[in-house]
Amino acid sequence: MSGMNMYLDPGSGSYLLQLLIAGLLGGLLLLRMYWAKVKGFFRKLFGKQVDEEPE
Amino acid sequence: MKSRSKAAREGASFRDPSGFVFYHEGAPFRQINQFYRDDYRQLIDSGLYQRLVAEKLLVAHEEVDLPAPVPQLAYQVIRPEPVAFLSYPYEWCFGQLKDAALLTLKAQELAVQRDMSLKDASAFNVQFLRGRPILIDSLSFERLKPGEPWIAYRQFCQHFLAPLALMARSDVRLGQWSRLSVDGVPLDLASRLLPWRTRLSFTLDVHIHLHARAQRRYAGEVVTERRGARVMGKPALLGLVSSLRAAVRGLSWEPTGTAWADYSETRDYSEGALAAKRATVEEFLRRIQPTTVWDLGANTGEFSRLASRRGALTLAFDYDLGAVELNYRQVKAGGEDNLLPLVQDLTNPSPGVGWSNRERRSLMERGPADAVMALAMIHHLAIANNVPLEMIGRFLAALGQWLIVEFVPKQDPQVRRLLANRADIFPDYHREGFERDFGLHYRIHKSQPLPDSDRCMYLMEALPR
Numbered sequence: 001m002s003g004m005n006m007y008l009d010p011g012s013g014s015y016l017l018q019l020l021i022a023g024l025l026g027g028l029l030l031l032r033m034y035w036a037k038v039k040g041f042f043r044k045l046f047g048k049q050v051d052e053e054p055e
Numbered sequence: 056m057k058s059r060s061k062a063a064r065e066g067a068s069f070r071d072p073s074g075f076v077f078y079h080e081g082a083p084f085r086q087i088n089q090f091y092r093d094d095y096r097q098l099i100d101s102g103l104y105q106r107l108v109a110e111k112l113l114v115a116h117e118e119v120d121l122p123a124p125v126p127q128l129a130y131q132v133i134r135p136e137p138v139a140f141l142s143y144p145y146e147w148c149f150g151q152l153k154d155a156a157l158l159t160l161k162a163q164e165l166a167v168q169r170d171m172s173l174k175d176a177s178a179f180n181v182q183f184l185r186g187r188p189i190l191i192d193s194l195s196f197e198r199l200k201p202g203e204p205w206i207a208y209r210q211f212c213q214h215f216l217a218p219l220a221l222m223a224r225s226d227v228r229l230g231q232w233s234r235l236s237v238d239g240v241p242l243d244l245a246s247r248l249l250p251w252r253t254r255l256s257f258t259l260d261v262h263i264h265l266h267a268r269a270q271r272r273y274a275g276e277v278v279t280e281r282r283g284a285r286v287m288g289k290p291a292l293l294g295l296v297s298s299l300r301a302a303v304r305g306l307s308w309e310p311t312g313t314a315w316a317d318y319s320e321t322r323d324y325s326e327g328a329l330a331a332k333r334a335t336v337e338e339f340l341r342r343i344q345p346t347t348v349w350d351l352g353a354n355t356g357e358f359s360r361l362a363s364r365r366g367a368l369t370l371a372f373d374y375d376l377g378a379v380e381l382n383y384r385q386v387k388a389g390g391e392d393n394l395l396p397l398v399q400d401l402t403n404p405s406p407g408v409g410w411s412n413r414e415r416r417s418l419m420e421r422g423p424a425d426a427v428m429a430l431a432m433i434h435h436l437a438i439a440n441n442v443p444l445e446m447i448g449r450f451l452a453a454l455g456q457w458l459i460v461e462f463v464p465k466q467d468p469q470v471r472r473l474l475a476n477r478a479d480i481f482p483d484y485h486r487e488g489f490e491r492d493f494g495l496h497y498r499i500h501k502s503q504p505l506p507d508s509d510r511c512m513y514l515m516e517a518l519p520r
Binding site for chain 2: 010011012013014015016017018019020021022023024025026027028029030032
C-alpha cells in the first residue's frame with residue numbers, strides 16, 4: 001500500500017475487492033449517468049417536470 | 056502521551072493520530088496535530104470544508120488561540136459546534152441509521168470530487184444536531200492517493216450497510232448488534248444471517264456476500280504483492296459511492312404488522328382525561344421552564360412535543376423500534392429541530408462500551424436533564440419488570456431534577472392487562488404507596504387527578520443528595 005499514514009487497516013479483502021471491481025464500478029456509474037440523461041431528455045420532451053434525484 | 060494541561064481528553068478520541076477532542080471549561084475542542092496539517096489545509100483550501108458545512112453535512116468549527124494540551128504535537132486548536140446530546144447507532148431507529156449512511160456517502164462523494172477521501176466511515180462519527188444527522192469528526196478527510204481504493208469501504212459496510220440490510224431483510228432488532236461490537240457487524244456474520252434471496256440483489260451480493268468471501272480469501276495477504284498493476288481511479292471511487300448509495304436506498308423498513316400495529320396513545324383515555332393530561336403537562340412545563348427534557352416511554356412523541364415546542368431540547372426515548380421510527384419520520388417531515396427520538400430500554404439502559412468502558416457513554420453519564428417525563432410508564436417498570444417503586448424513584452431522580460409523572464393504578468385497564476395472567480405480588484402498588492416511596496427521593500409539589508379515570512399526574516422535585 002502506498003498510503004503509509006493510513007491509521008486503520010483497510011482489510012486485505014476489502015482493499016483487493018475494490019481493485020478487482022474498479023472497472024465495473026466506473027462503468028456502472030457511466031451507465032447510470034447516461035441513463036439519467038436519457039430519462040431527463042424524454043421528460044423534457046413530454047413537458048414533464050424534471051425531478052431532482054433525492055440525496 | 057502525558058498531557059501537561061488540565062484539559063480532559065474525550066474517552067472516545069484516541070485512535071487517530073491526526074488529533075483528539077478535549078474539554079475546556081465544559082466545551083469540546085479539538086487539537087489538530089502536525090501529522091494532519093497538510094490534509095487539514097487541503098480540506099479548507101479546496102473549498103470542501105465550506106461546501107460540507109453549507110450543506111449541513113459537517114459541523115462548523117472555528118480556529119481558536121487556546122493553548123494546545125499536547126503542544127509538542129499541535130498544529131492548531133479548533134472549536135467545533137457542540138452537539139448537546141451524544142447518541143449512538145444502537146439507539147437509532149432504521150431511518151436514522153439510513154440517513155446517517157446516506158450522509159456519509161454524500162460527504163465521500165463531495166470529498167472525492169475535490170481530491171480528498173473519508174479515511175473512516177464510522178457510524179459513531181455521525182450525531183444528530185437539530186433533528187438531522189451530521190458528521191462531527193472534522194479530521195476524517197485525507198488527501199486522495201491516486202489509484203488507491205476507499206480505505207473506509209470495509210468500515211462503511213460494517214457500520215452501515217450490514218446492519219441496515221439485516222434490519223430490513225432479516226429482523227429489525229438486529230440493529231442492536233452495534234452495541235455488542237463497536238466496529239459494526241462483521242461481514243461474514245451478516246452474510247450468514249441474511250436470507251439467501253439477498254444474493255439476488257446485485258449491490259448486496261457484491262458489498263456484503265462477495266465482500267465477506269473476499270475477506271476470507273485474502274485474509275492476511277500483503278496487498279502490494281497481490282494487486283499487480285491494478286489501480287482505482289476517481290470514476291471507480293465515485294462509482295463505488297453510487298453503488299453503495301443504491302444498496303442503501305434499496306433497503307427500507309415499515310413499522311407495520313401485528314407487533315407494531317397500535318401506537319395510539321389515546322385508547323385508554325376519555326376525551327376529557329386526555330385533554331386534562333395535556334393541560335397538566337403544559338402547566339407543569341410552564342412552571343419549571345426546563346431547557347432539557349427526557350421523555351421516557353415517549354411512544355411516538357405526542358407529549359414530548361409539548362416540551363420541544365416550548366423550545367426545550369427534548370429526547371423522546373422508547374424501547375419500541377416502530378414508535379421511534381414513526382416519531383423520527385414526524386420530526387423529519389415537520390423539520391422539527393429540538394426533538395430527538397431514540398431507542399432506549401429502561402430496564403437495560405445503554406451501558407458504557409468500548410475501550411475502558413469509556414468510548415461510548417452510558418445513558419446515566421449523559422444526564423442529568425432539567426426535567427424527566429414518565430407518563431403512563433411507571434407500571435411497565437413496577438409491574439411488568441418487578442422493580443420496587445422506591446428503586447424507580449431513585450433511578451428517575453438521578454436522571455433529572457424535575458419529574459412529571461403519571462401514576463396508573465391497578466384498577467386501570469392497562470395495568471389489569473399486565474396482571475391478567477400472573478399473581479398480583481404488588482400489595483403496595485397504589486397511590487399512597489407510590490407517594491410514600493417516591494417521597495423518599497422527591498418533594499411532591501403538585502398532584503392532579505385526571506377526570507374519568509383513576510390516574511394521577513404529579514410534579515416532583517428531586518431532593519438534594
